[in-house]
Amino acid sequence: MKAIAVIPKQKNSVHLVEMDKPKLDEIKDGRGVLVEVLRVGACGTDREINNGEYGVAPEGFEFLVLGHENFGRVAEVGANVKELKAGDFVVATVRRPFGHSIYDTIGQQDFTTDAEYWERGISRLHGYMAECYVESADFLIKIPPAIAEIAVLLEPLSIIEKGLKQAEDIQKRLDIWQPKTAAVLGIGSVGILTAMALRMRGYEVHGFGRDARNGYFNAELLEEIGATYDSTAESSVVDSVAKYGQYDLIFECTGFSPIIFDAMQSLNENGILILASVTGGERKTDAVPSDKINQMFVLGNRAMVGTVNANREHFEMGVKDLALCEAMFAGWLGKMMTHKIVGLENFAEAFDVLNNAGKYKAIKAYFEVNKI
Numbered sequence: 001m002k003a004i005a006v007i008p009k010q011k012n013s014v015h016l017v018e019m020d021k022p023k024l025d026e027i028k029d030g031r032g033v034l035v036e037v038l039r040v041g042a043c044g045t046d047r048e049i050n051n052g053e054y055g056v057a058p059e060g061f062e063f064l065v066l067g068h069e070n071f072g073r074v075a076e077v078g079a080n081v082k083e084l085k086a087g088d089f090v091v092a093t094v095r096r097p098f099g100h101s102i103y104d105t106i107g108q109q110d111f112t113t114d115a116e117y118w119e120r121g122i123s124r125l126h127g128y129m130a131e132c133y134v135e136s137a138d139f140l141i142k143i144p145p146a147i148a149e150i151a152v153l154l155e156p157l158s159i160i161e162k163g164l165k166q167a168e169d170i171q172k173r174l175d176i177w178q179p180k181t182a183a184v185l186g187i188g189s190v191g192i193l194t195a196m197a198l199r200m201r202g203y204e205v206h207g208f209g210r211d212a213r214n215g216y217f218n219a220e221l222l223e224e225i226g227a228t229y230d231s232t233a234e235s236s237v238v239d240s241v242a243k244y245g246q247y248d249l250i251f252e253c254t255g256f257s258p259i260i261f262d263a264m265q266s267l268n269e270n271g272i273l274i275l276a277s278v279t280g281g282e283r284k285t286d287a288v289p290s291d292k293i294n295q296m297f298v299l300g301n302r303a304m305v306g307t308v309n310a311n312r313e314h315f316e317m318g319v320k321d322l323a324l325c326e327a328m329f330a331g332w333l334g335k336m337m338t339h340k341i342v343g344l345e346n347f348a349e350a351f352d353v354l355n356n357a358g359k360y361k362a363i364k365a366y367f368e369v370n371k372i
């Protein structure tokens with residue numbers, strides 16, 4: 001079968017490989033599921049891996065099959081799989097509990113404390129940019145056919161759901177927390193999905209990005225679901241507080257780390273700031289009003305939390321939000337899927353879109369590997 005691979009740490013090494021089709025019995029205890037890949041999303045992490053910044057090949061391989069944003073159809077199930085059958089739509093989670101930390105042993109590998117981690121398409125495990133894959137049913141989420149067209153958005157959404165779940169858990173420290181307003185910093189595909197998830201929870205949502213509002217399709221999408229958009233090229237997030245008030249919740253997904261200090265100064269009393277950008281660079285900033293920020297956090301009981309990856313429960317939360325959003329704003333999620341690349345062999349096209357997202361006005365680029 002065909003698959004898209006890179007040589008980790010080697011810049012622009014993306015290429016097509018030919019591999020044996022995986023077999024059900026690679027998964028023990030009859031829990032294997034063979035999945036025909038239908039769609040795979042391409043994202044910033046794939047771009048960074050192909051840039052040589054990130055990614056580890058599985059043991060015994062010099063290449064890593066890319067792809068973690070996935071959607072497929074069950075082709076065959078092992079003898080002990082009762083929850084899925086051939087023909088079902090599924091999305092697979094990304095991280096596996098192969099580490100040594102206690103969190104791995106209790107199935108909370110998304111909270112691993114190990115420095116090494118096993119993530120399909122990212123680190124130590126081949127990914128889903130292939131014609132098919134096998135996986136244990138334990139790591140597959142069943143997808144209702146009604147959301148099949150947009151289900152490739154579930155994996156990026158799962159990251160947001162985990163962030164929001166962490167916020168909710170942390171805010172249980174307050175006997176009553178009735179958040180009303182939220183700011184979303186960065187409105188690429190992750191930011192748009194975040195705005196959606198917050199709108200589904202009834203928040204008043206304010207999105208921020210660098211682009212000017214005029215002609216910015218991402219901003220139009222936000223407004224269609226009742227959120228606002230402001231360009232930080234015109235005024236800062238801190239300044240926006242004069243217009244919208246301090247935010248009860250702020251979700252940061254810009255990839256531009258200095259903005260977190262703006263976010264910290266824009267948070268309401270008892271509010272929570274969620275950080276979700278994996279900033280692998282060397283950027284430093286010194287323009288930080290540290291006394292002010294520290295005092296705001298202390299006197300206002302503010303909180304800040306980092307979040308990465310997602311577990312089964314977060315994918316399941318995401319399924320519900322996708323279904324609710326389709327019910328409330330039919331067709332809106334589909335508008336995010338701006339660039340379809342037909343066939344894995346056209347990987348160069350996908351990486352061109354990823355590397356020049358601004359030029360292409362791309363929100364979500366994805367492969368159609370097989371037809372739904």
Ligand code: BGC
Pocket residue numbers: 043045068094095119122155156159278308309310
């Ligand atoms: C993936 C996560 C992963 C993270 C760090 C993200 O792009 O969606 O599942 O944990 O990268 O590798």
